[in-house]
Amino acid sequence: MRISKRVEQMAPSGIRAFFDLVLGMKDVISLGVGEPDFVTPWHIREKAISSLEKGYTSYTSNKGMPELRQEINKFLGERYGIAYDINEEILVTVGVSEGLDLAFRAILDPGDKVLVPDPNYVSYGPTVELAGGEVVQLPTNIKTGFKITPEVIEESMCEGVKAIIINYPCNPTGTSYTKKELREIARAIIKHDLILISDEVYDELTYDFEHTPFATLKGMKERTIYLNGFSKSYAMTGFRLGWAAGPADIIAGMTKIHQYTMLCAPIISQIAAIEALKTGFKDIAMMKREYLRRRNYMVGALNDIGLSCHMPQGAFYVFPSIKSTGMKSMDFAKDLLNKKKVALVPGSAFGKDLDDHIRISYASSYDNLKEAIARIDEYLKELKHGKKARR
């Protein structure tokens, strides 16, 4: 066999075929997009263009340009009151995706277990497995607003668990945590002496309270691999730029892999990121106000048309239940796409037990959202009448 056993054994992505279906269709209103609908602010793009003109086309230090690490550290200090050693404790990565991969590969030995929330971002499970680790599910549900609690951690703990990954605000549920809730989770993490991989890429899109990084909590900095990036807050997904901050030994381990596999993040993206950190805060505020209104509108509208939906605290996703339709999420998504040309992502993409949910991204214009809601409403009504007629 030409393909390695490890890759062969990875669960195939059930969602691929559905994506191909969407991509092959015209005039679809898509609420299935996991990236901002804003284009990168012009001053950041302009900086990237001028860096090319000036001839910045080389490699950089493996860890990332010192000025960028400096700016990241400054941002962390001013925003959250936390400081890292920019030479030992910060690594610039190619998106948070690379940071995740490096983190798991740096800390996991074959058979080590990682607590992974259910639902979770699609790459967590496969990245853990590619690094030789095993996934232990942390189940959450709509009743608790998809929150992880110390109790859930206690119930899921078993022999060999070395680390836990938490993503907040969360893709796909939009769930986030107050400082108090984080403290409670932190206690459980410390009690079991776990390493925390904290994916906080949506931190700037927190609406109802201030975002608190795990690393700022007592006893957490020394065990937290803090991951963040520029994709969501500055609408820079295509720049592929992120960073990891954490204890020197772990960052050194991650840097070792990074220097052999990636060398460094693209210099143009790094220069753009410096500009984003220096002057991008206004753009963030504008985008955040806009997302907040859309979130409120979507949660209100979805509940109105009969899809029960919790109020997410962050990111740009809502994760309503489709239980009332009695359909499986993939069937619902396909049927809605075919009949009403609205694309969204079935919950099954994000975990085993989420077949009665769908993920809707509100990173789309208000007009689009309104039209999509009207179409979903129509679809639900036809579904109801169809059922009645069959009876």
Next chain:
Amino acid sequence: MDDILEILANDARVTPEEIAKMTRKKAGEIKKTIKEYEENGTIVKYKTIIDLDKVRGENSSFVRALIEVSITPQKDVGFDNVAERIYSFPEVTSCYLVSGAYDLLVTVEGKNIHTVSNFVASKLSSMEGVRRTSTHFLLKKYKEDGQILKKVSHGKRLAISI
């Protein structure tokens, strides 16, 4: 600007019910606030932005000019009286008092170059208090009122992604 104004400034068609949903307030409350804004003049009016170049077509001879106007200020009222005389003409689409080498910056629109020239010659230059005018005909509009007029295509997002 508060939420209501920011939403309406961007799209005046959004209904009070929709604004209520976006801001998690009651529709009645939103209606009341909008009414207050209308009454106290915060909201001046609701209008539609139309690309007039499209309406007029390519062969239109429609012109627009920016005119620098120097005036002699009058006792007690300064520039205001002359400004009022000028901006009351329907040909004038905007009128600003500015600092620098001249006093008023006036925008004038007309069916063709003659209409505007006539206006400057017969109405503006000859007006009492107007010392000097300098007319710049607009050649091309790139951006107006914060709106870039060229349709910019931003590389498309995929229709779906995780």
